[in-house]
Amino acid sequence: QKEVEQDPGPLSVPEGAIVSLNCTYSNSAFQYFMWYRQYSRKGPELLMYTYSSGNKEDGRFTAQVDKSSKYISLFIRDSQPSDSATYLCAVYNAGGTSYGKLTFGQGTILTVHP
Amino acid sequence: GAGVSQSPRYKVAKRGQDVALRCDPISGHVSLFWYQQALGQGPEFLTYFQNEAQLDKSGLPSDRFFAERPEGSVSTLKIQRTQQEDSAVYLCASSLLDTQYFGPGTRLTVL
Numbered sequence: 001q002k003e004v005e006q007d008p009g010p011l012s013v014p015e016g017a018i019v020s021l022n023c024t025y026s027n028s029a030f031q032y033f034m035w036y037r038q039y040s041r042k043g044p045e046l047l048m049y050t051y052s053s054g055n056k057e058d059g060r061f062t063a064q065v066d067k068s069s070k071y072i073s074l075f076i077r078d079s080q081p082s083d084s085a086t087y088l089c090a091v092y093n094a095g096g097t098s099y100g101k102l103t104f105g106q107g108t109i110l111t112v113h114p
Numbered sequence: 115g116a117g118v119s120q121s122p123r124y125k126v127a128k129r130g131q132d133v134a135l136r137c138d139p140i141s142g143h144v145s146l147f148w149y150q151q152a153l154g155q156g157p158e159f160l161t162y163f164q165n166e167a168q169l170d171k172s173g174l175p176s177d178r179f180f181a182e183r184p185e186g187s188v189s190t191l192k193i194q195r196t197q198q199e200d201s202a203v204y205l206c207a208s209s210l211l212d213t214q215y216f217g218p219g220t221r222l223t224v225l
Contacts, residue, residue, distance in 0.1 A: 043205055043216030088156050100145055104156030
């Protein structure tokens with residue numbers, strides 16, 4: 001079993017839809033939770049970063065963490081064609097020689113069509 | 115505004131050849147990471163440097179993989195005697211604190 005599980009999709013939605021992306025993780029030692037966006041033939045770029053349970057909002061994006069169930073989500077409101085990309089969840093456990101080492105989910109391919 | 119740069123962007127190698135992939139991190143970033151991303155998968159950790167010290171190489175898949183960062187800035191990932199299963203995108207990331215900034219990656223194809 002992988003440490004981070006993510007539904008690979010693909011997910012196709014019309015412009016303006018609300019998108020929900022989800023991951024589960026198995027190791028309760030993970031302390032930091034991130035969502036990265038990766039466009040085709042580009043490196044991942046950080047979208048959201050949180051270290052506590054609850055919601056964090058940034059514009060059209062909301063990240064949600066539930067540490068009790070080891071579940072993380074990203075919601076995109078009013079989705080745009082420019083949101084079409086692969087979305088990667090990532091977790092890490094700070095401390096020791098593994099400081100900063102990210103463990104990624106498989107990535108969900110999202111297409112928003114006009 | 116210089117981000118993380120990687121070269122070459124694309125590399126085609128014949129099976130058995132040695133390759134060297136270069137990463138130029140953001141100036142002043144202490145931490146540097148290498149990840150391997152297979153097609154349709156998320157990146158997987160290979161190795162971690164803090165300045166010139168390689169503190170974690172637990173993700174390197176075999177002893178054919180070697181990474182160095184001799185002066186604490188530029189890093190090179192070397193793969194000896196490449197195999198078809200080494201075909202992937204190799205991503206470099208650097209960070210000062212918690213946020214890792216990724217380069218565009220080097221797409222390696224082994225024929």
